[in-house]
Amino acid sequence: MITFAAMAARAPMGAGSASRLHHRIRPQRIRNTTLDDELDPVAYYERRYNIAIEDERPHRRRRKPAPGHQAEVNALAEPTPLEAGLPMTYAPSRFERPWLEGALRGFFDRELIADVLGMVKGGKEACVYRCVSAGPIAEPLVAAKVYRPRQFRNLRNDSAYLEGRAPLTLSGKPLTERDQREMRAIAGRTRFGETLRHTSWLMYEFTAMQTLYAAGADVPQPHAAEANAILMAFVGDDRSAAPTLNSVRLGPREAEALFERVLQNIEIMLEHGMIHGDLSAYNILYWQGALQIIDLPQVTLLETNRRSHAILARDVQRICDYFARQGVDCDAETITDVFWRRYGQDEAWAASDFDLTRLAGG
Ligand SMILES: Nc1ncnc2c1ncn2[C@@H]1O[C@H](COP(=O)(O)OP(=O)(O)O)[C@@H](O)[C@H]1O
Numbered sequence: 612m613i614t615f616a617a618m619a620a621r622a623p624m625g626a627g628s629a630s631r632l633h634h635r636i637r638p639q640r641i642r643n644t645t646l647d648d649e650l651d652p653v654a655y656y657e658r659r660y661n662i663a664i665e666d667e668r669p670h671r672r673r674r675k676p677a678p679g680h681q682a683e684v685n686a687l688a689e690p691t692p693l694e695a696g697l698p699m700t701y702a703p704s705r706f707e708r709p710w711l712e713g714a715l716r717g718f719f720d721r722e723l724i725a726d727v728l729g730m731v732k733g734g735k736e737a738c739v740y741r742c743v744s745a746g747p748i749a750e751p752l753v754a755a756k757v758y759r760p761r762q763f764r765n766l767r768n769d770s771a772y773l774e775g776r777a778p779l780t781l782s783g784k785p786l787t788e789r790d791q792r793e794m795r796a797i798a799g800r801t802r803f804g805e806t807l808r809h810t811s812w813l814m815y816e817f818t819a820m821q822t823l824y825a826a827g828a829d830v831p832q833p834h835a836a837e838a839n840a841i842l843m844a845f846v847g848d849d850r851s852a853a854p855t856l857n858s859v860r861l862g863p864r865e866a867e868a869l870f871e872r873v874l875q876n877i878e879i880m881l882e883h884g885m886i887h888g889d890l891s892a893y894n895i896l897y898w899q900g901a902l903q904i905i906d907l908p909q910v911t912l913l914e915t916n917r918r919s920h921a922i923l924a925r926d927v928q929r930i931c932d933y934f935a936r937q938g939v940d941c942d943a944e945t946i947t948d949v950f951w952r953r954y955g956q957d958e959a960w961a962a963s964d965f966d967l968t969r970l971a972g973g
């Protein structure tokens with residue numbers, strides 16, 4: 612199996628390297644960090660130095676745009692009436708339109724959706740749209756998760772999750788030794804290589820949802836994937852989308868039952884060799900007393916990632932943080948231990964270079 616980590620090891624580190632910032636900041640040399648910082652040194656850097664890093668280019672002084680220019684920019688960002696293009700009730704801004712149409716065209720062409728009604732939410736990495744389904748999809752509404760163009764996405768150090776993951780193609784198949792051109796492009800971080808990485812990131816989310824949905828986990832049913840978007844069951848109704856669990860206050864009985872259910876879902880993932888990797892009340896939807904777990908592109912492979920234990924421990928800790936606030940008596944360390952004894956990999960445990968005591972309260 613060819614993994615990103617193996618490719619990165621072969622990658623030239625010269626001036627063309629796309630992630631200069633990540634190379635400069637060595638997570639293991641930072642003192643007093645949390646696991647979040649280790650996984651996302653850019654966020655750590657931002658937090659520590661109280662700055663907002665918008666992209667990877669060296670800082671240039673930005674001139675304040677002249678008022679006339681600003682008015683022009685604002686006008687361009689205003690929603691425009693329906694122009695020639697896809698038939699959408701939703702009126703995207705001019706900047707959003709080409710990106711959105713490019714991402715959703717395939718679903719229209721395949722007659723999986725007939726309309727886009729509105730944006731549900733713009734997340735850190737993607738925007739989710741409520742769409743009218745068509746063709747073979749039984750429910751009237753579907754959600755399209757459209758990944759932001761790379762340059763507008765939050766930088767995040769995904770290497771901790773990528774370890775042990777073979778890049779997936781749009782067909783959902785892993786690249787092999789035979790795919791030399793693709794491997795070179797990924798290793799060299801060419802534009803083509805970055806597109807392949809992006810596709811793989813998205814396809815891990817889609818294929819994980821397929822596996823988990825088939826296994827009976829509480830994830831929205833995945834319907835289709837295109838190069839820049841995933842189509843899945845919409846959680847909510849024609850008036851509103853489901854809130855994320857962090858904004859919901861549960862009664863004590865309900866909290867107990869839902870906590871159990873989340874643990875069952877973590878166990879289903881472990882049975883299939885996966886750890887969510889970004890599990891928290893922010894990535895769980897609550898609708899009519901039930902939960903749906905979302906946002907899986909960083910899904911971690913239990914057997915091949917040396918940080919499996921630390922990542923699992925963080926997921927469990929965050930879940931316990933939320934449910935403890937709802938009155939559930941839970942001990943994240945004990946739960947993680949039980950899971951690890953059942954599903955953990957001894958070698959991964961031994962190879963983990965993590966100081967687990969740092970995870971307390973993380
Ligand atoms: N299937 C869905 N049905 C309804 N709303 C959804 C669905 N999937 C995502 N959302 C909404 O979109 C937001 C962003 O989606 P998410 O997958 O978490 O992406 P991000 O990586 O940007 O956080 C979620 O917080 C949720 O409010």
Ligand SMILES: [Mg+2]
Binds near residue numbers: 894906
């Ligand atoms: Mg999210």
